[in-house]
Amino acid sequence: MILYFSFFGEITFWDEFQRRYNFIAVDYLIYTYEVIKNINESYPLPILISLMLILVCTSIFIIYRMGYFRDSFESKTSFKVKLIAALPWVFIVTISSLFVNNKQADFSENRFNNELAKAGIYSFFAAFRNNELAYKEFYKTVAENEAFGTVKAEFSNKGDTFINPSKNEILRNIKNSDSLNFEQRPNIIFICIESLSGKYLNTLGSELNITPTLDSLANQSIFFTNLFATGTRTVRGMEAITLSIPPTPGRSIVKRKNNAGLFTIGEVFKEKGYDRNFFYGGDGYFDNMNTYFGGNGFNIIDRGRVFYWTKAFLQPEPT
Numbered sequence: 001m002i003l004y005f006s007f008f009g010e011i012t013f014w015d016e017f018q019r020r021y022n023f024i025a026v027d028y029l030i031y032t033y034e035v036i037k038n039i040n041e042s043y044p045l046p047i048l049i050s051l052m053l054i055l056v057c058t059s060i061f062i063i064y065r066m067g068y069f070r071d072s073f074e075s076k077t078s079f080k081v082k083l084i085a086a087l088p089w090v091f092i093v094t095i096s097s098l099f100v101n102n103k104q105a106d107f108s109e110n111r112f113n114n115e116l117a118k119a120g121i122y123s124f125f126a127a128f129r130n131n132e133l134a135y136k137e138f139y140k141t142v143a144e145n146e147a148f149g150t151v152k153a154e155f156s157n158k159g160d161t162f163i164n165p166s167k168n169e170i171l172r173n174i175k176n177s178d179s180l181n182f183e184q185r186p187n188i189i190f191i192c193i194e195s196l197s198g199k200y201l202n203t204l205g206s207e208l209n210i211t212p213t214l215d216s217l218a219n220q221s222i223f224f225t226n227l228f229a230t231g232t233r234t235v236r237g238m239e240a241i242t243l244s245i246p247p248t249p250g251r252s253i254v255k256r257k258n259n260a261g262l263f264t265i266g267e268v269f270k271e272k273g274y275d276r277n278f279f280y281g282g283d284g285y286f287d288n289m290n291t292y293f294g295g296n297g298f299n300i301i302d303r304g305r306v307f308y309w310t311k312a313f314l315q316p317e318p319t
Contacts, residue, residue: 001052001053002121004052004056005052008052010120012043013025018112018115019111020118020119021121021123021124021127022123022127023127023132023249023250025124025127026128101126101130102123102130105117111137132250133249134249135249139249144168145168148168152165152170155170159175160172160174185273188269191214192234192237192241196211203215203218230245230246230247231247233252234287235252236252238254238289242266242293243262243263244265253292254288254289254292259288259295264297266298267297270297276297276299278290278293278294278299278302279302280300280302280303281302281303282303284303284305290302
């Protein structure tokens, strides 16, 4: 079933994206409700699935009639002989998993040739494993010099001065318009709640009365009424809150490799003398949160670490 489904699925995927399965296909698997509903509107799924089931049953029947199942399951070959025969295949699979990647199939300057050289099912699992999508292949870009020129012109109009004007970087000194006022040092807590849409807050028009504390904070704080989510999951919100970036292609930076040592909002708090603590009610390894926040200077307090944190910071010192 997997072989037939992959074969026919690849045809439609190639027709849409002109490539083998990639992270877009992985997203389709994860967000099945939206995707299946859309596919069902575009293709006659009952007919297609029925045809594939007929092909599966026909294949099994032919293999059965040819006696391959009987030869396999009634074989008197000893386990030792089977093990010796299996070892080379186990070795090949292990080496392939550790050292072979889909990018090694790229042998040409022609993208179509490279994609045709790959295998669909392997490409799907490779995309699932790597969690990345090539930005320049799917998004319109401009030359790096042009991009920095545009951004620098925007900042220059606001009075900022660049530390290295000749380099492609935007490290700059920002003129503080409130320099005559005393700096405020409030207690700051980011509350990140999964699936809490604006429709649940009375402050944003709801009549459910289920968020009275959050609604009361709205009247005592800087409250944004024109704020939108940056993606489909909570890790996208964490990415936006901590890094101040728009949605990125592929998987969230929170879940990617090499995501430590970034310039997060935690660095700003550190410069101002704040402690940086990440509290999570469950196990922080979920969604790679402990790795991300820990690797960017936050103290981790989750279900497995709360005792040590409270022991160190909350209990009174002995007299």
